[in-house]
Amino acid sequence: MKARDLVSRYRDGSLSRRDFNKAAAVFGVSMMTVPVGRNAIAADGKPMYFGWAGYDDPNFIQPYIDAHGAPDYTFWGSEDEAFQKMRTGGFQPDVMAPCTYELVKWKDAGLLASLDPSRLEYVNDMFPSLENIEGSIIDGDRYFMPMDWGNSTIIYRRDLVGEAWSDENVSWEIFYTDEFKNRLGFYDSAGAIVEISALVLGYDNIFSLTDEQLVEVRKAVETQRDNMRMYWADQTTAVQALASGELVASYGWNDAYVTLKSQGYDVGLGVPKEGIFTWCCGLVM
Numbered sequence: 001m002k003a004r005d006l007v008s009r010y011r012d013g014s015l016s017r018r019d020f021n022k023a024a025a026v027f028g029v030s031m032m033t034v035p036v037g038r039n040a041i042a043a044d045g046k047p048m049y050f051g052w053a054g055y056d057d058p059n060f061i062q063p064y065i066d067a068h069g070a071p072d073y074t075f076w077g078s079e080d081e082a083f084q085k086m087r088t089g090g091f092q093p094d095v096m097a098p099c100t101y102e103l104v105k106w107k108d109a110g111l112l113a114s115l116d117p118s119r120l121e122y123v124n125d126m127f128p129s130l131e132n133i134e135g136s137i138i139d140g141d142r143y144f145m146p147m148d149w150g151n152s153t154i155i156y157r158r159d160l161v162g163e164a165w166s167d168e169n170v171s172w173e174i175f176y177t178d179e180f181k182n183r184l185g186f187y188d189s190a191g192a193i194v195e196i197s198a199l200v201l202g203y204d205n206i207f208s209l210t211d212e213q214l215v216e217v218r219k220a221v222e223t224q225r226d227n228m229r230m231y232w233a234d235q236t237t238a239v240q241a242l243a244s245g246e247l248v249a250s251y252g253w254n255d256a257y258v259t260l261k262s263q264g265y266d267v268g269l270g271v272p273k274e275g276i277f278t279w280c281c282g283l284v285m
Helices: 003-011 017-027 038-044 062-068 081-089 100-110 172-176 190-200 213-229 235-244 256-261
Strands: 048-049 072-075 147-158 184-187 230-231 251-254 265-267 276-284
Touching: 003 276, 048 081, 048 235, 081 100, 100 276, 147 172, 147 235, 172 184, 172 190, 172 213, 172 251, 184 190, 184 235, 190 213, 213 230, 230 235, 235 251, 235 256, 251 256
Parallel strands: 048 072, 184 230, 184 251
Antiparallel strands: 147 251, 147 265, 147 276
């Protein structure tokens, strides 16, 4: 996919926000950013949003736009690249949109300012589990305002995997058996691959593995690798492969399920017996 095709697919709605960002990372985050410092960008007096593509849709902040005009937008390819750009590249946006797992690292690096709760008009309307989600309040100060959330799980074709791997039988183990060898897909993310391999091995400390555990995880990763049809950076690739039957199951997000379901495929969004991953992203300053 060429860079201009990537942008066109995002704008016409055929590429999801998350897939846009994953594919952008292949080209390099600089493709989606303006190669000048924040002071130059700020000459127009507008605040700068730095985050996932898709939130430049005015419907998200129409009351703000009506009152103040639209902000400037800069998109990142991944949070790791964003972190490096801000920490070492001198880029100073006004508002960023990371997920909760990045908050402590960004705060410790001096990239975050605390938020004034009195100016967060809708914070009390949040679900309690989101209002004070882990990482949003650090040392008594709020640094994060939740905005969206979803799941990382298994998207599968019920008609192709059969009852043994469907519904209450859904398991991450499907990626570690050879029953569907060469018909499986997975997100090309070292973190996701390692964490789920550790989960399948029964480890509780999947984010802080010991050296001994990593030896076993590596073996599991190699087993998974040998069963894969593809590791994808653009979830659209997995969706198309699931639709064609090239894949019977893949790591995926909620929107993949919605897309396939709307097209009439007998597809499931699994809640694996080992556990489902949930992410929450939001706004920081």
